[in-house]
Amino acid sequence: MITPTIGPIIETHDLGRDFRVRDGLRRRTVVAVDRLSIRVEPGEAVGYIGANGAGKSTTIKLLTGILMPTRGTVATCGLRPMADRRRLAREVGVVFGQRTQLWWDLPVRDSLRLLASIHALGRVAERERTDELVERLELAEFLGTPVRQLSLGQRMRAEVAAALLHSPRLVILDEPTIGLDVLSKQRLREFLIAERSRHGTTLLLTTHDMGDVERLCDRILLVDRGSLVYDGTLAGLSRTVGAERVLVVDLAEPTPDLADVPDTRHLGSEAGGMRQRLAFDPESTTAARVLASLSDRAELVDLAVEEPEIEEIVRRIYASRR
Numbered sequence: 516m517i518t519p520t521i522g523p524i525i526e527t528h529d530l531g532r533d534f535r536v537r538d539g540l541r542r543r544t545v546v547a548v549d550r551l552s553i554r555v556e557p558g559e560a561v562g563y564i565g566a567n568g569a570g571k572s573t574t575i576k577l578l579t580g581i582l583m584p585t586r587g588t589v590a591t592c593g594l595r596p597m598a599d600r601r602r603l604a605r606e607v608g609v610v611f612g613q614r615t616q617l618w619w620d621l622p623v624r625d626s627l628r629l630l631a632s633i634h635a636l637g638r639v640a641e642r643e644r645t646d647e648l649v650e651r652l653e654l655a656e657f658l659g660t661p662v663r664q665l666s667l668g669q670r671m672r673a674e675v676a677a678a679l680l681h682s683p684r685l686v687i688l689d690e691p692t693i694g695l696d697v698l699s700k701q702r703l704r705e706f707l708i709a710e711r712s713r714h715g716t717t718l719l720l721t722t723h724d725m726g727d728v729e730r731l732c733d734r735i736l737l738v739d740r741g742s743l744v745y746d747g748t749l750a751g752l753s754r755t756v757g758a759e760r761v762l763v764v765d766l767a768e769p770t771p772d773l774a775d776v777p778d779t780r781h782l783g784s785e786a787g788g789m790r791q792r793l794a795f796d797p798e799s800t801t802a803a804r805v806l807a808s809l810s811d812r813a814e815l816v817d818l819a820v821e822e823p824e825i826e827e828i829v830r831r832i833y834a835s836r837r
């Protein structure tokens with residue numbers, strides 16, 4: 516039997532997965548994942564990003580033993596995902612934003628109990644961990660509510676509790692914040708950050724939300740048509756495409772275009788100059804510095820920083836590769 520090691524949490528070598536699909540009368544091969552070689556160390560938080568159909572879900576299925584590779588090798592927590600699937604289930608927790616692993620008609624409390632017994636947690640461990648998750652994910656008010664009656668934000672918190680109940684070493688989250696309001700997103704991110712720092716949990720998440728990546732991940736893996744095209748930090752990724760941020764400021768009175776603010780590019784003005792948009796490169800300045808220069812020139816009443824969309828960064832990277 517293979518013993519889980521304290522080596523990498525994820526290690527793949529030339530991993531590939533094809534699908535045979537029907538195309539009218541003919542059949543063709545779709546290469547969903549190709550020559551994927553990645554290594555994720557314990558405690559890392561990795562954003563696995565790419566456009567629709569890039570191969571993210573297929574990779575997650577290969578990592579968790581739902582799918583068999585067509586080529587190459589994969590080890591998750593030192594185990595072979597398909598052959599050691601049962602043992603792997605103790606090491607990994609998976610959260611799907613769009614699917615539930617809770618029992619739809621049961622109260623949240625009962626789903627957690629069932630999962631605790633599936634994982635053979637033991638009474639004391641079950642109580643301690645459940646109490647911890649109920650408190651930190653603020654589940655108390657709906658513990659007795661059937662899952663089908665929960666709001667999306669409540670359900671996601673319950674999903675996360677279910678996936679993390681057995682304190683897995685690796686948590687894989689597939690679009691965890693999709694459809695959530697700003698506050699729910701923020702709470703979930705704060706929880707994941709705390710969980711990681713408390714327990715050294717490794718996080719792998721797929722998302723189209725730049726905020727998730729910015730706040731949660733210290734490393735990005737970008738895939739295009741099944742292959743890895745970038746491995747590094749978000750700042751590095753933005754740098755490769757020169758992604759700018761946009762500062763939107765509301766001013767106390769109509770103001771001529773603020774075209775001379777250092778390290779910015781004036782994009783436009785509205786409402787007679789009471790709202791202005793300035794682009795800046797986060798590599799050469801910060802929003803705080805831009806604001807300091809602005810407040811010498813005009814009285815600010817409100818502001819917002821627009822982040823480049825991940826889709827936009829990905830689109831630009833893809834465009835530069837075609």
Ligand SMILES: Nc1ncnc2c1ncn2[C@@H]1O[C@H](COP(=O)(O)OP(=O)(O)OP(=O)(O)O)[C@@H](O)[C@H]1O
Pocket residue numbers: 534535536545546547565566567568569570571572573574
């Ligand atoms: N079971 C399957 N049968 C046939 N083709 C599949 C199957 N699963 C995935 N594919 C194809 O493999 C490619 C990668 O799909 P995958 O779902 O992994 O992408 P994704 O990056 O997760 O996309 P999304 O962001 O839309 O979820 C796509 O071309 C998809 O159509």
